[in-house]
Amino acid sequence: MSEELVTFFKALSDANRLKIIGLLARQPYSVEELAVLLNLKASTVSHHLSKLAKVGLVSAKTDSYYNVYQLDEQALELKSRSLFSQENLAASVADVDADAYDNKVVKDFVRKDGGLKTIPAQRKKLEAILRYVVKAFEVNKRYSEKKVNEILSGYHADYASLRRELVGAGIMKREGGGGDYWREE
Amino acid sequence: MSEELVTFFKALSDANRLKIIGLLARQPYSVEELAVLLNLKASTVSHHLSKLAKVGLVSAKTDSYYNVYQLDEQALELKSRSLFSQENLAASVADVDADAYDNKVVKDFVRKDGGLKTIPAQRKKLEAILRYVVKAFEVNKRYSEKKVNEILSGYHADYASLRRELVGAGIMKREGGGGDYWREE
DNA sequence: AATCTAATTCGATACTCATCGAAATAAATC
DNA sequence: GATTTATTTCGATGAGTATCGAATTAGATT
Structure with a gap:
C-alpha cells in the first residue's frame, strides 16, 4: 500500500525526529532526556516519538518512573533496504491505475x-x-x-x-x- | 548535513510525488501527461517535479514542445543505500551537539x-x-x-x-x- | 516576426502539522 | 491512600505546503 510508504517518509521528514533517531542509535533515552537535548517540551517529544513508533522505528520500555525509548535497528535496516523496491514502486503506480480505472x-x-x-x-x-x-x-x-x-x-x-x-x-x-x-x- | 536529509525525506513524503516516481520508473513523461495521469493541474505537477529535481531524483530533457522528465535511478539507488548510514546518523547527532554548544x-x-x-x-x-x-x-x-x-x-x-x-x-x-x-x- | 503551446512562476486559499501549555493518566514513592 | 513525577492527550496557534487559476516565460511552428 502506498499510504504506508508516505507515512514512513513523513515520519522521517522532520529535523527533530531525525535527531531523535541519531541519538537513539547510540543509546536509549527517556522522553525528558530527549526534550532537554533537543531543547523541546516533553509533550512535543512525545508527539514525535509516537510518530516514529507508529512506523515501527522506535519502541518504549517502562523503567520505574521513566519511559525509555530505543531504536529498532532491525526495522531501520529492513525498511531502508526495501524502500525503493520494485514492489513499492509498482504499488504506487497501481494506485494511479486504480484511480484511472475508477475515473x-x-x-x-x-x-x-x-x-x-x-x-x-x-x-x-x-x-x-x-x-x-x-x-x-x-x-x-x-x-x-x-x-x-x-x-x-x-x-x-x-x-x-x-x-x-x-x-x-x-x-x-x-x-x-x-x-x-x-x-x- | 542533516538539513539535506530532511529535504530528501520531505520530497518523498507526499503521495502524488511517490506516484510520479513510480510512473517515471517505468518510462519518462512530460508534465502534461503526468497531470492527466494524476488528475492534477500542470502547475501542481510542475511544483512537485521541482521538489524532486531539487534533491536530484528526476531531471528534465526538452523535446520539442515538451519538457520530458525522467527518473535518475542511479541517484535513487545511491540515496537509498546511504540513507541510514553511520555518517548520516552521526551527522544528525552532531547537529544536536552543535546546538547544545551554541546554546x-x-x-x-x-x-x-x-x-x-x-x-x-x-x-x-x-x-x-x-x-x-x-x-x-x-x-x-x-x-x-x-x-x-x-x-x-x-x-x-x-x-x-x-x-x-x-x-x-x-x-x-x-x-x-x-x-x-x-x-x- | 507573429503566433501557439507547454511549462513555470506567482498569489491566494485551504489544509496539514510542529509546537506549546494545560489537563488528564499512569506509575511509584511516601 | 495521598502525593509526587513522567508521560500522554487535548486544544489552540503559527508556520509550512499542496493545490489551483492567472499571468508570465520559453520554445517551436507558421
Whole structure:
C-alpha cells in the first residue's frame, strides 16, 4: 500500500525526529532526556516519538518512573533496504491505475447531473461507483438510515440497493442491527 | 548535513510525488501527461517535479514542445543505500551537539536583556554568537548599512565589529562595495 | 516576426502539522 | 491512600505546503 510508504517518509521528514533517531542509535533515552537535548517540551517529544513508533522505528520500555525509548535497528535496516523496491514502486503506480480505472467507470455511469445511469452489475465497476458515491458522506459523521436513504436517492431510485452494497463492501459501517451509519477512515 | 536529509525525506513524503516516481520508473513523461495521469493541474505537477529535481531524483530533457522528465535511478539507488548510514546518523547527532554548544555560549555571553556582555574573542564562540545575532534579520530581506548598524547596536556598542564579522564569516552577505546587506538561506 | 503551446512562476486559499501549555493518566514513592 | 513525577492527550496557534487559476516565460511552428 502506498499510504504506508508516505507515512514512513513523513515520519522521517522532520529535523527533530531525525535527531531523535541519531541519538537513539547510540543509546536509549527517556522522553525528558530527549526534550532537554533537543531543547523541546516533553509533550512535543512525545508527539514525535509516537510518530516514529507508529512506523515501527522506535519502541518504549517502562523503567520505574521513566519511559525509555530505543531504536529498532532491525526495522531501520529492513525498511531502508526495501524502500525503493520494485514492489513499492509498482504499488504506487497501481494506485494511479486504480484511480484511472475508477475515473473511467464514473465517467461511464454518471450523468452530467451527478446521478447514476444504472447501478453497475459487475463487481469491480460497482465498487468503483460505491467509492464515488460515498464521497457524499462526511468521514466519521453519523447518519440515520433515513438520512442515508435521502442522500443516496440523489444517485439512484434504488437507494436501498446502494445502501446495502455500501455496507456489504465495508465502505460504510453500521452499528449493530438498527443503528446509525457512518463512513470510516 | 542533516538539513539535506530532511529535504530528501520531505520530497518523498507526499503521495502524488511517490506516484510520479513510480510512473517515471517505468518510462519518462512530460508534465502534461503526468497531470492527466494524476488528475492534477500542470502547475501542481510542475511544483512537485521541482521538489524532486531539487534533491536530484528526476531531471528534465526538452523535446520539442515538451519538457520530458525522467527518473535518475542511479541517484535513487545511491540515496537509498546511504540513507541510514553511520555518517548520516552521526551527522544528525552532531547537529544536536552543535546546538547544545551554541546554546551554552549564548547563555554565557548574552545578558537577560538580550545584549552581549562582551564579543567573544575565541573564533568558535564568536561564530556561535554571530549565528545568534543574525536571527534579528529576516531571511532574504535587504538592509541598508545604517539599518544594520542600528539593529546590531542593540547587541553591543561595537556594532561595526559585529557587522564586519558577520560578513567575514559569510553569515551575512553584502552586495559589491557599498551595497545593501542581507541574510541568506 | 507573429503566433501557439507547454511549462513555470506567482498569489491566494485551504489544509496539514510542529509546537506549546494545560489537563488528564499512569506509575511509584511516601 | 495521598502525593509526587513522567508521560500522554487535548486544544489552540503559527508556520509550512499542496493545490489551483492567472499571468508570465520559453520554445517551436507558421
